[in-house]
Amino acid sequence: MRGEFLHNKVIIAALILALSLLGYQVLVEHPVRAGQRPPCVDAFVIVRDKRIVLEAECSSARIGNDLAKARVLGADLLLIIVPHARMRARVHAALNLLAARGGQASPLVQVLTLGAALRWVADNCPPVAARPAAGAIET
Amino acid sequence: MNAERYDKFFERWDWARAHGAANDRLGQRLQRGLAVMPQDSLLRQLADSRIRYLEQQSKAGRLPPFVQAMMLDGDLVLGQDVHGTPIRVMLDWLCSGLLTIASSGSGKSNLLYWLASQLAWLAPSVFLFEPYKLQSRLLLPIYRSAGKPLVILPWQQWRWNLLQCHGGDPRQHAATAVDLLVRVLDLPGRAAAILRQGIYFLYTKFGLWEGQTKHFPTLFHLYEWVRAQQQLNAASRDAILDRLGAFLLSLTPNCGAWIRCWSPTELSRFSVVFEMRGASESVRNLLPQSLLFNIFNARIAQGLVNSRLELLLIFEDAQRIFSDRVTSNGEVTPLDEATGIVRGAGLGIWPIAQTTVGFSRRTRPNMAMRIFGRMGCNEDYVTLGADCGLNSEQLDFVRHHLLPGTFVGQVGLGKHTLPFLFRVPLARLPAALTDAEVLESQSPLRELPTEFADEFAKWSPQLVAEFAPPVKKTAPALDEGDLRLIRAVVAKPGQSVSYYCRQTRLSGKRLAEIRKRLVAFNFIREHAVALRTRGRTAIVLEPLAAAEQAVRDNPETKS
Numbered sequence: 066m067r068g069e070f071l072h073n074k075v076i077i078a079a080l081i082l083a084l085s086l087l088g089y090q091v092l093v094e095h096p097v098r099a100g101q102r103p104p105c106v107d108a109f110v111i112v113r114d115k116r117i118v119l120e121a122e123c124s125s126a127r128i129g130n131d132l133a134k135a136r137v138l139g140a141d142l143l144l145i146i147v148p149h150a151r152m153r154a155r156v157h158a159a160l161n162l163l164a165a166r167g168g169q170a171s172p173l174v175q176v177l178t179l180g181a182a183l184r185w186v187a188d189n190c191p192p193v194a195a196r197p198a199a200g201a202i203e204t
Numbered sequence: 205m206n207a208e209r210y211d212k213f214f215e216r217w218d219w220a221r222a223h224g225a226a227n228d229r230l231g232q233r234l235q236r237g238l239a240v241m242p243q244d245s246l247l248r249q250l251a252d253s254r255i256r257y258l259e260q261q262s263k264a265g266r267l268p269p270f271v272q273a274m275m276l277d278g279d280l281v282l283g284q285d286v287h288g289t290p291i292r293v294m295l296d297w298l299c300s301g302l303l304t305i306a307s308s309g310s311g312k313s314n315l316l317y318w319l320a321s322q323l324a325w326l327a328p329s330v331f332l333f334e335p336y337k338l339q340s341r342l343l344l345p346i347y348r349s350a351g352k353p354l355v356i357l358p359w360q361q362w363r364w365n366l367l368q369c370h371g372g373d374p375r376q377h378a379a380t381a382v383d384l385l386v387r388v389l390d391l392p393g394r395a396a397a398i399l400r401q402g403i404y405f406l407y408t409k410f411g412l413w414e415g416q417t418k419h420f421p422t423l424f425h426l427y428e429w430v431r432a433q434q435q436l437n438a439a440s441r442d443a444i445l446d447r448l449g450a451f452l453l454s455l456t457p458n459c460g461a462w463i464r465c466w467s468p469t470e471l472s473r474f475s476v477v478f479e480m481r482g483a484s485e486s487v488r489n490l491l492p493q494s495l496l497f498n499i500f501n502a503r504i505a506q507g508l509v510n511s512r513l514e515l516l517l518i519f520e521d522a523q524r525i526f527s528d529r530v531t532s533n534g535e536v537t538p539l540d541e542a543t544g545i546v547r548g549a550g551l552g553i554w555p556i557a558q559t560t561v562g563f564s565r566r567t568r569p570n571m572a573m574r575i576f577g578r579m580g581c582n583e584d585y586v587t588l589g590a591d592c593g594l595n596s597e598q599l600d601f602v603r604h605h606l607l608p609g610t611f612v613g614q615v616g617l618g619k620h621t622l623p624f625l626f627r628v629p630l631a632r633l634p635a636a637l638t639d640a641e642v643l644e645s646q647s648p649l650r651e652l653p654t655e656f657a658d659e660f661a662k663w664s665p666q667l668v669a670e671f672a673p674p675v676k677k678t679a680p681a682l683d684e685g686d687l688r689l690i691r692a693v694v695a696k697p698g699q700s701v702s703y704y705c706r707q708t709r710l711s712g713k714r715l716a717e718i719r720k721r722l723v724a725f726n727f728i729r730e731h732a733v734a735l736r737t738r739g740r741t742a743i744v745l746e747p748l749a750a751a752e753q754a755v756r757d758n759p760e761t762k763s
Contacts, residue, residue, distance in 0.1 A: 070697070070698065070729075070731075070746040071731045071733070071744070071746070074697060074698045074746075075698040075731065075733055075744055076733070078698070148731065148732060148733045148734065148741075149732050149733060149734045149741045150734060150741075178733075178734035178737075179733055179734060179735055180734050180735045180736040180737045180738075181734070181737045184737050
């Protein structure tokens with residue numbers, strides 16, 4: 066998986082574990098289009114027929130890319146998970162700047178710290194019934 | 205009445221003889237006849253016709269008011285007097301110094317060529333320093349036909365090292381070198397102390413104090429030493445680095461980075477034309493002066509004996525080396541001192557300059573022989589006229605009647621010390637030399653032992669930024685608490701500190717100390733992550749390669 070220790074082993078791993086325990090099939094490093102070396106999102110999951118893209122970010126530099134990828138995938142929700150509250154403020158500022166510049170319609174975006182993201186998963190992702198425990202699938 | 209006429213006649217005849225009336229055979233016979241028969245009317249009539257002719261010439265202003273120089277013995281022919289009689293000087297008189305002053309176009313180079321070409325057939329070697337021209341190299345065919353080697357040495361091909369002692373006392377040599385550097389590069393006074401310190405250090409490093417005489421430090425070594433000393437006085441250090449750096453840049457390593465260069469003793473076996481054309485001002489000053497000092501010191505150390513002329517040093521455009529810049533303050537430079545005492549050491553000095561303005565006032569009195577031609581300013585005529593003892597009539601004559609190639613000479617040695625007029629024959633210069641001939645003339649020097657400092661082959665004074673990796677701290681020995689934490693982090697990375705507290709059973713304070721130390725020595729890395737919806741961010745630990753290695757090196761022993 067791309068990314069450093071914090072990105073892969075702490076943030077994404079915690080979310081994948083949480084969603085997997087609830088029975089969801091999480092697609093890790095899911096490509097947004099066909100072809101050689103396509104851009105990928107960190108994780109993709111379908112919850113209650115809603116397409117949710119999960120992106121972990123340790124800086125606000127690639128927020129525009131994340132939005133574009135989510136748009137291509139036709140995501141209903143883009144969850145951007147950041148390590149701490151200071152980074153969340155920076156990501157919000159980046160999103161406001163992008164919104165001010167205008168452009169295409171973007172999906173719903175939520176910026177959460179890891180703890181808040183885990184709480185969101187617990188609140189919004191009901192356990193999937195009668196389904197064998199599925200691990201994360203890496204594409 | 206006859207006695208009165210007798211006295212006046214012979215007075216007039218003596219004056220006429222002084223102007224060459226008795227130079228030819230008839231005149232000599234007349235002189236002998238009058239000596240035997242002073243009253244003979246025929247002899248007197250013949251003599252009187254000559255006297256009247258000369259008196260008419262004198263009244264018309266065509267007769268130079270100079271006594272004929274009866275200098276008929278000597279190895280060197282200066283030229284011809286107005287009557288065509290050669291004027292000769294003894295070769296050893298050149299040990300007392302010969303000064304030539306004449307303005308541009310008056311025939312100085314012709315005089316130089318005339319005398320230097322005679323030296324090809326005589327014993328002494330010649331060192332000729334040419335700051336601008338490439339004319340003296342045309343002496344090569346003459347020296348070749350005389351069977352004497354003449355080396356044409358452009359300054360770029362000179363193998364030079366100011367700090368080489370050449371067999372002398374290193375301490376004295378260091379003092380001379382520092383003095384030269386400070387004067388030529390115009391360094392501040394404090395710089396001299398720094399340079400002395402540097403040279404002392406380098407001499408110690410090269411073992412010179414213990415008697416090592418094969419290898420010597422160069423000015424490039426000195427520059428690098430100064431550059432490395434950050435703690436020196438900043439202003440002096442910068443002055444040295446700027447000026448010495450600029451000097452070394454113009455000198456080039458090819459000329460100055462020789463840990464063993466040609467010694468003056470070895471060079472003085474040959475006649476050499478040192479061509480300084482294209483050199484910077486500092487190079488043009490320092491290289492010849494350093495050679496001079498080395499030669500002087502070597503000769504003086506041999507003891508002052510009235511030896512014959514062995515080496516004649518000729519300087520064109522001599523005012524840059526024998527400069528008045530220092531002596532105008534009343535100081536005596538080491539060069540002026542040396543020119544005053546090398547007479548007995550077999551060295552002759554012949555400075556050639558265009559004017560006395562700017563020429564060292566301390567050196568001029570040490571030149572026993574003086575030659576001057578057409579000059580450009582009144583100060584020169586007055587100065588040299590006084591030095592040579594010209595009367596007002598003679599001075600007036602030289603102001604208006606000196607032609608190119610005609611000079612006034614005065615020799616303070618020998619029997620004839622009055623000023624005299626002479627003409628130098630026009631020298632016919634051979635065709636220009638090829639580069640191959642110039643290179644071939646240097647072959648005797650290439651056989652001399654030298655050694656180049658390869659480390660300075662591509663030297664540059666520009667400072668470069670050196671990016672050195674940070675100093676690696678040596679990891680301390682890991683104690684039990686450190687190992688416990690490392691093992692816990694490696695076993696389950698990415699957990700919070702409170703988790704590791706529980707796992708390792710270490711207190712929070714102790715774990716914080718251990719954690720800080722391990723982070724400092726790159727065993728683990730910390731990340732701040734908000735693991736909860738509220739509250740402070742947690743510290744999550746990441747194991748690094750050193751931690752994994754430490755776990756492998758310290759396997760847990762289960763009791």
